[in-house]
Amino acid sequence: MREGVEWAAHCCINLSWVAPEKAVTAARLAAFYELPTAYLNKQLNALGRAGIVSSQSGPRGGFRLGRGPDQISLMDVAAAIDGSAQAFLCTGIRHRGPAGELAVPEEHRTRCTVARAFSLADLAWRRQLAARTVADLAAEVRRANPAASDYVRHWFDRN
Amino acid sequence: MREGVEWAAHCCINLSWVAPEKAVTAARLAAFYELPTAYLNKQLNALGRAGIVSSQSGPRGGFRLGRGPDQISLMDVAAAIDGSAQAFLCTGIRHRGPAGELAVPEEHRTRCTVARAFSLADLAWRRQLAARTVADLAAEVRRANPAASDYVRHWFDRN
Numbered sequence: 001m002r003e004g005v006e007w008a009a010h011c012c013i014n015l016s017w018v019a020p021e022k023a024v025t026a027a028r029l030a031a032f033y034e035l036p037t038a039y040l041n042k043q044l045n046a047l048g049r050a051g052i053v054s055s056q057s058g059p060r061g062g063f064r065l066g067r068g069p070d071q072i073s074l075m076d077v078a079a080a081i082d083g084s085a086q087a088f089l090c091t092g093i094r095h096r097g098p099a100g101e102l103a104v105p106e107e108h109r110t111r112c113t114v115a116r117a118f119s120l121a122d123l124a125w126r127r128q129l130a131a132r133t134v135a136d137l138a139a140e141v142r143r144a145n146p147a148a149s150d151y152v153r154h155w156f157d158r159n
Numbered sequence: 160m161r162e163g164v165e166w167a168a169h170c171c172i173n174l175s176w177v178a179p180e181k182a183v184t185a186a187r188l189a190a191f192y193e194l195p196t197a198y199l200n201k202q203l204n205a206l207g208r209a210g211i212v213s214s215q216s217g218p219r220g221g222f223r224l225g226r227g228p229d230q231i232s233l234m235d236v237a238a239a240i241d242g243s244a245q246a247f248l249c250t251g252i253r254h255r256g257p258a259g260e261l262a263v264p265e266e267h268r269t270r271c272t273v274a275r276a277f278s279l280a281d282l283a284w285r286r287q288l289a290a291r292t293v294a295d296l297a298a299e300v301r302r303a304n305p306a307a308s309d310y311v312r313h314w315f316d317r318n
Contacts, residue, residue, distance in 0.1 A: 001246045001247050001248055002248070003248045003250050005247065005248070006247070006248060006249055006250060006252060006273060006274075007252060009273040010252060010253060010258075010273060013272075013273075031256065031257070032256060032257050032258050033252040033253070033255050033256050033257075033258050034252075034255045034256035035252065074273070074276055074277070074280075087160045087246060087284075088160050088164065088165070089160050089161070089162045089164070089165060090165055091162050091165060093165060093166060093169060093192040093193075093194065094169060094192070096192050096193045097190065097191060097192050097193035098190065098191050098192075098314055099169075099191050099192050102304065102306065102307060102310045102311075104303065104304045110303045113172075113296050113299045113300050113303070114165060114168040114169060114172075114233075114296060115165075117233055117287075117288070117291045117296065118233070118288070120287055121233075121283075121284045121285075121287035121288045122284065124280075124283040124284055124286070124287045125246075125280045125281065125283055125284040126280075127283070128276075128279055128280035128283045129276070129277070129280045132276045137272050137273060137276065140272045141272050144263070144269045144272070145261065145263045147261065148261060151261045152261075155257055
């Protein structure tokens with residue numbers, strides 16, 4: 001998984017704390033974590049294509065959340081940055097060579113047992129991530145550190 | 160995830176069907192799916208290091224399952240081939256730059272919220288795979304195609 005997933009998730013949490021009308025530049029979002037701006041900008045554009053952030057050009061331009069933080073799941077963020085392919089790679093070897101000559105009755109043709117088992121695991125992974133929103137994560141950060149949201153808001157206000 | 164995971168899982172199912180005393184060469188296991196022998200041999204050696212298969216050298220040498228197929232989970236196979244690192248890459252950006260200057264009271268120091276959410280998803284993925292054994296998969300293949308186990312056993316007997 002690309003490191004951009006971590007970056008994007010933290011940026012979404014931060015954007016949930018700045019005033020909704022305020023657009024934050026990629027440079028400023030990057031500076032908060034000392035990240036390379038150009039590379040973070042790519043991630044932010046990927047979030048934009050997924051509707052997770054909206055971008056605005058011009059002197060007061062930048063990024064803001066594209067919908068409420070309770071409407072953005074960690075799965076949305078991961079898929080926007082990393083794609084939605086599953087981890088397991090099935091190349092269909094069971095159809096090759098002598099294995100492929102094993103006649104399977106038409107009515108019993110199924111998806112590969114191994115691929116299906118990995119798909120179920122992948123589904124469990126996605127369900128967990130789909131159930132956690134940016135709003136949940138932001139609330140959890142605040143429980144651990146109640147000062148976090150004000151600190152972030154003020155830091156981005158000094159822009 | 161490496162394509163070797165697919166290869167290894169199918170080879171384990173096949174080995175569960177050949178007579179327990181019979182060792183099967185990497186070349187023969189590879190030929191069943193027209194796989195490159197040298198590369199499959201690497202995967203089989205990785206399975207060997209994890210105790211999933213045992214290998215025997217000599218003219219009647221080869222691989223056999225290292226323990227019962229009901230004692231080998233798909234998680235064991237995936238970890239042997241692909242390692243046990245989780246998908247999410249946490250580089251600890253929250254400790255860097257202005258973000259890192261946000262003082263967190265000692266008693267509230269927690270693992271990163273984002274990393275923890277991905278860990279829980281990873282755990283759900285592992286649990287699913289740990290609950291599926293080679294014996295389960297072999298039984299499922301036979302339900303779809305009752306001839307599969309005999310076909311495999313006979314094919315590997317003609318060695």
